[in-house]
Amino acid sequence: MSAALLTGTPLTGRVAVVSGASSGMGAVTAQRLAELGATVIVLARRKDKLDGVVKTIEAAGGTALALAVDVTDRAAVQSAADQVAARFGKADLVFNNAGVQLISGIEELKVDDWQRQIDLNISGLMNVIAAFLPHLTDSAAQGKPADLINTSSIAATRILAKFSIYSGTKAYISHLTRLLRVELGPKMVRVATIEPGMVDTELPDHVTDPDASQLMADLIHDIDCLQSADIAETVAFMAAVPRHVNLTEITMYATRDPRGLAARRRGPRLRPRGRPQRGQLHRLGQARPDQGTRRGGRADDRVRPLQRLVAQQLVELRRLPHVRHRLREDHRQARL
Structure with a gap:
C-alpha cells in the first residue's frame, strides 16, 4: 500500500x-x-x-x-x-x-x-x-x-x-x-x-x-x-x-x-519468584494468601493494595512532628 x-x-x-x-x-x-x-x-x-x-x-x-x-x-x-x-x-x-x-x-x-x-x-x-x-x-x-x-x-x-x-x-x-x-x-x-x-x-x-x-x-x-x-x-x-x-x-x-x-524489552520481574512467604502479602497491605486475588486477576486488584500501602505510609509521615510543622508552614505560605 x-x-x-x-x-x-x-x-x-x-x-x-x-x-x-x-x-x-x-x-x-x-x-x-x-x-x-x-x-x-x-x-x-x-x-x-x-x-x-x-x-x-x-x-x-x-x-x-x-x-x-x-x-x-x-x-x-x-x-x-x-x-x-x-x-x-x-x-x-x-x-x-x-x-x-x-x-x-x-x-x-x-x-x-x-x-x-x-x-x-x-x-x-x-x-x-x-x-x-x-x-x-x-x-x-x-x-x-x-x-x-x-x-x-x-x-x-x-x-x-x-x-x-x-x-x-x-x-x-x-x-x-x-x-x-x-x-x-x-x-x-x-x-x-x-x-x-x-x-x-x-x-x-x-x-x-x-x-x-x-x-x-x-x-x-x-x-x-x-x-x-x-x-x-x-x-x-x-x-x-x-x-x-x-x-x-x-x-x-x-x-x-x-x-x-x-x-x-523484558524488564526485571515485578513479582518475586517462588511462593510468597507467610505474611509477606499481608505486610504489603494485600489480603492474606488464603484471601488473595487469583493470578491473572484484574490489574486493579493488584494495584489497589499498593495504593493502600502508599496511603498508609503518608498517614504515618504526617504524624511525625517535623513533617506536621512543615505541612503547616506550607499551608500558611499558600494562604499568603
Missing part, C-alpha cells in the same frame, strides 16, 4: 535542504518533497549515493542538487548554505536528518563510538541549524513558510539497555527542538521533531551489539515496520499544512508495536 496521501504540488516554490540524504529516510524524503514541487538540495558524505538520488528526482521531472558534505565540518556546512542561497535563494525547509546509531553496553567503554554519535547526532545537527537558520528567519520575515524539522527517535524517551549514548543524543534533539520553538515560533519559523520507532532502513546495519541486533531483527520479523516512505509523507505533510499551523512533535510507531522498541 502506498504511503502517499498528499496530491498535487503543495510545496511548489519551496527550497528544501535534506541532510543524511544518501539513503533511507533522507533519500526517500528528498524524492517525495521534489514530487510535491520543492527544489531539493541533498547533503551527505557519499557523493555517489547523492548523485543517484538527484538522478531519480530529475528523471521524475524534479529539480535537485547534490552537495557532498560532512555535517560535522562546520565550515563545509556553511559553504553548502552559501551555495544554496547563490543558486536557488534562501532555503525555507530544512529536514535535519543526519545521524548514526551505535549500540553498546556502557561498561564496554567504546568511547570512540560515543564520540562519533555525539559528533554527528548533536554537533552535526547544530552545524546545520547554524548554517541555515538565517535562511529560515529571512523566509519567515518575507511572509513565506519556514520549517526546521529535526529527526529524533522514540529512543529519546524510552529506557533501553545499551542505548544510553544514542538515546541521550536523541533526547537532546527532542528537547532542543522544544526550546528552539519558544524562540523561533514568534518569528513564524516552525520548529518540529519527528520521533520514529523501528524503521526498515540501513541504520540497524551499523549496530554490532548482538543483543541490540537480535532485538531489531525480531522487530523486523514480527511486525510490519515503518518504512522510509511513511516518514517522508509525514515530513511532507508537516511542511504542507498552513503557515500558522506547527505540528511540533510527531511520534510514529508501527501499529502492532504501540510501545515502540521498549515493548520488546
